[in-house]
Amino acid sequence: MGRNLEDLLIFIGKRFLQLLPVLFGIILLMFLVTHVFPLNPCPRWYPKASQQVLANCEAQFSQPVLTQFWTYFTKLLAGNWGASQFGQPVYPVITERFPATLELVLASMFLMIFIGIPLGVIGAQYAGRWADHLVRVLYLSGWSIPTYVGAIVAAVFLAPVVGLPAGHEYSTTSPPFAQVTHMSVVDAILAGNFPYTVDALEHLILPAGVLAFIEMGNATRMTRSAMLEVMPLEYVKSARMKGLSNFIVMYKHALRNALITATTVLGVTAGGLLAGTVVIEEVFSWPGIGAYAFAALGGGGEPNFDGAIAVVIVFALGVVIANLIADILYGVLDPRVDWR
Amino acid sequence: MTTPVLSVENLSVDYEVGAGVFHAVSDISLVIPPGRVVGIVGETGCGKSTLAQAIPRLLPEPPARIRSGKVIFQGTDLVPVPKAKLPMVRGTGIGMIFQEPLNSLNPAFRIYDQIAEAVQMRHWREDGILPSFHPGPAPFDYSRRPITMPSTADVLSRPVMPGTAKDVMAARRVRTRTDLRDEVLDYLRLVRINDPETILSLYPHELSGGMRQRIMIAMALSAKPALLIADEPTSALDVTIQAQVLTLMKELIDEVSASILYISHDLGVVAETADDLGVMYAGRLVEFGPVAEIFQTPRHPYTKSLLRSIPTRYKSDWPMPTIPGSVPNLSQLPAGCRFHPRCSLARPVCTQEPPPALRVIETTVGATTSHHAACHYAEEVPGLP
Numbered sequence: 122m123g124r125n126l127e128d129l130l131i132f133i134g135k136r137f138l139q140l141l142p143v144l145f146g147i148i149l150l151m152f153l154v155t156h157v158f159p160l161n162p163c164p165r166w167y168p169k170a171s172q173q174v175l176a177n178c179e180a181q182f183s184q185p186v187l188t189q190f191w192t193y194f195t196k197l198l199a200g201n202w203g204a205s206q207f208g209q210p211v212y213p214v215i216t217e218r219f220p221a222t223l224e225l226v227l228a229s230m231f232l233m234i235f236i237g238i239p240l241g242v243i244g245a246q247y248a249g250r251w252a253d254h255l256v257r258v259l260y261l262s263g264w265s266i267p268t269y270v271g272a273i274v275a276a277v278f279l280a281p282v283v284g285l286p287a288g289h290e291y292s293t294t295s296p297p298f299a300q301v302t303h304m305s306v307v308d309a310i311l312a313g314n315f316p317y318t319v320d321a322l323e324h325l326i327l328p329a330g331v332l333a334f335i336e337m338g339n340a341t342r343m344t345r346s347a348m349l350e351v352m353p354l355e356y357v358k359s360a361r362m363k364g365l366s367n368f369i370v371m372y373k374h375a376l377r378n379a380l381i382t383a384t385t386v387l388g389v390t391a392g393g394l395l396a397g398t399v400v401i402e403e404v405f406s407w408p409g410i411g412a413y414a415f416a417a418l419g420g421g422g423e424p425n426f427d428g429a430i431a432v433v434i435v436f437a438l439g440v441v442i443a444n445l446i447a448d449i450l451y452g453v454l455d456p457r458v459d460w461r
Numbered sequence: 462m463t464t465p466v467l468s469v470e471n472l473s474v475d476y477e478v479g480a481g482v483f484h485a486v487s488d489i490s491l492v493i494p495p496g497r498v499v500g501i502v503g504e505t506g507c508g509k510s511t512l513a514q515a516i517p518r519l520l521p522e523p524p525a526r527i528r529s530g531k532v533i534f535q536g537t538d539l540v541p542v543p544k545a546k547l548p549m550v551r552g553t554g555i556g557m558i559f560q561e562p563l564n565s566l567n568p569a570f571r572i573y574d575q576i577a578e579a580v581q582m583r584h585w586r587e588d589g590i591l592p593s594f595h596p597g598p599a600p601f602d603y604s605r606r607p608i609t610m611p612s613t614a615d616v617l618s619r620p621v622m623p624g625t626a627k628d629v630m631a632a633r634r635v636r637t638r639t640d641l642r643d644e645v646l647d648y649l650r651l652v653r654i655n656d657p658e659t660i661l662s663l664y665p666h667e668l669s670g671g672m673r674q675r676i677m678i679a680m681a682l683s684a685k686p687a688l689l690i691a692d693e694p695t696s697a698l699d700v701t702i703q704a705q706v707l708t709l710m711k712e713l714i715d716e717v718s719a720s721i722l723y724i725s726h727d728l729g730v731v732a733e734t735a736d737d738l739g740v741m742y743a744g745r746l747v748e749f750g751p752v753a754e755i756f757q758t759p760r761h762p763y764t765k766s767l768l769r770s771i772p773t774r775y776k777s778d779w780p781m782p783t784i785p786g787s788v789p790n791l792s793q794l795p796a797g798c799r800f801h802p803r804c805s806l807a808r809p810v811c812t813q814e815p816p817p818a819l820r821v822i823e824t825t826v827g828a829t830t831s832h833h834a835a836c837h838y839a840e841e842v843p844g845l846p
């Protein structure tokens with residue numbers, strides 16, 4: 122049995138190494154789907170490009186597939202992720218916008234953990250009774266509402282009612298401090314600007330809330346079923362027999378074990394959350410890569426092919442990393458997992 | 462005459478599930494005087510665990526439902542107590558050892574944390590930080606001190622924070638971390654774990670079943686419960702380990718002389734541990750009395766056949782008698798006496814009239830428990846072959 126710090130580092134290292142072939146596979150797949158065509162795709166990719174650009178593009182496509190992939194892969198690693206139809210490089214835009222999306226996703230995850238998981242516990246505790254049905258109605262309605270409907274309802278109808286802003290990161294377009302991390306709340310905190318921190322939080326609540334509401338079902342349902350498995354076990358009864366309150370029994374003894382299985386949804390949820398940002402960011406004018414993807418896909422006029430691919434790669438990376446974190450969390454939470 | 466620690470009066474518990482209503486416990490009455498060990502035997506599925514868990518109201522309600530009856534613990538009926546107040550009764554009030562050592566310790570926490578939690582709860586109660594039944598005397602001293610039990614009704618209505626905040630803080634300061642650790646180690650030594658320091662930081666899955674059951678016993682005792690319920694503490698273990706844990710239980714019972722409800726499906730085990738014995742059949746208590754007396758002159762045909770089925774070393778050439786027929790389904794119980802399809806004494810009246818539930822009115826520590834049997838023809842049982 123190995124469960125000391127060194128073993129943990131080995132454990133995390135191993136998971137990380139396992140991740141590399143997965144990432145390579147994803148990039149290869151992305152490449153094949155987007156670059157291997159029976160016909161010449163250049164005129165479609167660069168519809169208004171000059172003759173020169175088209176010639177370059179065609180020269181590239183006439184090469185063998187493996188050579189093409191190698192060129193693509195090395196360029197990708199070097200940070201050359203292509204450019205938009207107006208010649209604006211994609212990579213700097215992604216790195217500048219990604220933190221905003223990360224902030225949005227982390228905020229929704231926070232809401233999912235602190236609302237979705239307790240709801241699952243309540244559902245399990247009152248299984249089959251009205252509280253359980255209420256919880257189910259709540260998360261099923263989140264699940265079944267299309268993202269854009271939920272986002273628009275929240276932005277147009279809910280925002281004025283609750284008095285929360287429904288767009289942008291701050292009330293002013295250029296806040297009086299440096300955008301170090303490009304996460305609105307973090308930047309405001311780093312600048313020590315309290316009013317702006319509150320302002321940023323207010324702007325974050327609605328988009329993060331809608332995103333969390335739509336994806337919360339995963340967390341609630343997994344928690345509920347894991348709790349239902351754990352609750353009849355005898356250690357829950359032994360905890361009760363110590364004279365602990367129902368709250369401690371549920372949230373310390375039962376939930377601690379239920380969470381071990383519930384972590385596996387983290388990966389699934391990350392995919393949903395990231396996909397949700399495309400619509401949510403567009404509706405709430407959130408300056409992240411979701412809105413960028415929306416524009417790149419032609420939402421604002423001309424499609425930006427390289428931009429769209431870049432967002433897909435970043436999303437794939439996000440899902441893979443979320444799964445890595447879930448995997449590590451599982452190992453940390455379950456003492457029966459050997460870290461060696 | 463002393464007030465009993467526990468008296469169960471006409472307790473009936475049903476499970477209401479899709480397949481029907483299972484009458485797992487029907488009209489059971491029994492009394493546990495202070496310092497006495499009451500054994501309960503019965504075949505698997507006859508409702509022993511349901512009875513055990515109904516006492517501290519541990520059953521999942523629903524599907525379980527306490528249909529009627531009283532569970533009077535230290536003077537207070539626990540059946541109407543609201544769920545939120547039940548934690549006060551558990552721990553220092555009632556402790557329990559479960560049958561399944563694989564599952565009865567939390568797999569996610571270290572051994573130390575699990576036992577320390579129980580000790581800590583007791584400290585908080587002793588210090589008045591947590592509301593509780595008055596903590597009973599230490600387990601070793603049950604027999605030596607006169608037991609003065611406060612009325613549980615008083616205790617339940619006591620405010621959550623008795624005393625001033627200053628008192629509470631002072632009490633808290635007395636207990637230090639090392640005290641807690643020492644106390645945990647003491648309880649581990651009490652269950653004959655030789656170098657307890659080594660297991661403190663282990664997780665349950667790193668220990669054997671016998672070891673886990675010892676820890677479970679230590680955990681239950683560390684709360685110093687006024688009543689200890691042991692629900693088949695040895696049944697799930699390997700035979701050799703079973704013998705070790707049984708020896709430990711017997712030694713502890715002698716040392717602790719606490720009030721214990723000891724449940725088993727093995728008459729031999731109960732004979733070695735208990736003072737009084739109750740025999741359960743299909744959810745009913747069919748016989749109750751002092752162990753020696755029941756073994757000598759059983760008054761219920763079921764007990765008689767159970768006793769016959771104990772393999773005896775001296776009569777190894779005996780054919781193992783089995784009781785013909787099978788245990789009735791608890792959702793479709795036979796009318797009249799539940800044992801009549803399998804009873805060699807059964808007469809027509811047995812198929813119509815259930816024999817009166819045995820009623821244990823009063824027992825005292827000094828005097829022997831009176832002997833009761835739920836059978837129309839109890840007098841004829843000693844004459845059975």
Ligand SMILES: Nc1ncnc2c1ncn2[C@@H]1O[C@H](COP(=O)(O)OP(=O)(O)O)[C@@H](O)[C@H]1O
Pocket residue numbers: 476478483485503504505506507508509510511512524791
């Ligand atoms: N959670 C439950 N739901 C429904 N029925 C149950 C449940 N637990 C026990 N029972 C029923 O109650 C009966 C008695 O069970 P139990 O008290 O565990 O018996 P024992 O401990 O004597 O083996 C069983 O036959 C079973 O049908």
Ligand code: SF4
Pocket residue numbers: 761762763798799800801802804805806807808811816835836837838839
């Ligand atoms: S009441 Fe009748 S059927 Fe029941 S045990 Fe006695 S003799 Fe047998």
Ligand SMILES: [Mg+2]
Pocket residue numbers: 509510511560692693
């Ligand atoms: Mg049982």
